[in-house]
Amino acid sequence: MGKHILLLGAPGAGKGTQSKRLAEEFDLEHVTTGDALRANKDMDIGHMDTEFDTPRAYMDAGELVPDEVVNEIVKEALSNADGYVLDGYPRNIDQAEYLTSITDLDAVLYLDVSEEELVRRLTGRRLDPETDEIYHTEFDMPDDEEVRERLVQRDDDTEETVRERLRVYEENTEPVVEHYRDEGVLVEIDGEQSPDDVFEDVADTVDSA
Ligand code: AP5
Secondary structure, rough: OOOEEEEEEEOOOHHHHHHHHHHHHHEEEEEEHHHHHHOOOOOOOOOOOOOOOHHHEEEEEEOOOOOOHHHHHHHHHHOOOEEEEEEOOOOOOOHHHHHHOOOOOEEEEEEEOOHEEEEEEEEEEEEOOOOEEEEEEOOOOOOHHHHHOOOEEOOOHHHHHHHHHHHHHHHHHHHHHHHHHHHHOOOEEOOOOOOOHHHHHHHHHHHHH
């Protein structure tokens, strides 16, 4: 059976960067609520008991999309996956409890990065809309000029929204990290190393899970 891996970390900690690689090298499904919601930003959620009618309204403000929307996405994705790396979920204690009720986990990893570094990473992040590859204006730009010219910035990577996302993370998601730490299952990884060094630590942990 494939492994069940949970990757936690603040916005910009490198969850997407590491999960993609982990999924490829360990043949796991990459389950990410952020990408799933971005692909369905204008989905009509008006029939649910929510404040706004689409995920976009929450995401562009840096707020959490309501649990009932996100829980459904995760349940569906996990039921179709043998092994998986889950990234972007759970983001509050209620989601963590829901996750416990639908699956078991082999490893819980936490990428530790300081706030100053998170802001630098998020405001400099650029994406290739054709390949979904993640780049950074200072740390990692593509050599190919054609690729460089088509890079775009995510709607929620402006400095103001980034600050709000970090505030929401501190209020809602840090308690989730504490929850797994209290259970004694959290493996903390220094997320400020180079992407390759972070991956080495991540892969070692998954190998021994
Ligand atoms: P989501 O897409 O999950 O965003 P996030 O958690 O804010 O995380 P990011 O994708 O911004 O960062 P990352 O950790 O993946 O970093 P990355 O690898 O790209 O969520 C977006 C929104 O969706 C939320 O605000 C919310 O509205 C909604 N949502 C999602 N899930 C939800 C849920 N469960 N419940 C409710 N709402 C939900 O790296 C960042 C940058 O740093 C890149 O440029 C990269 O090149 C660079 N970088 C990465 N690693 C390194 C390194 N080691 N050294 C130097 N640079 C690096």
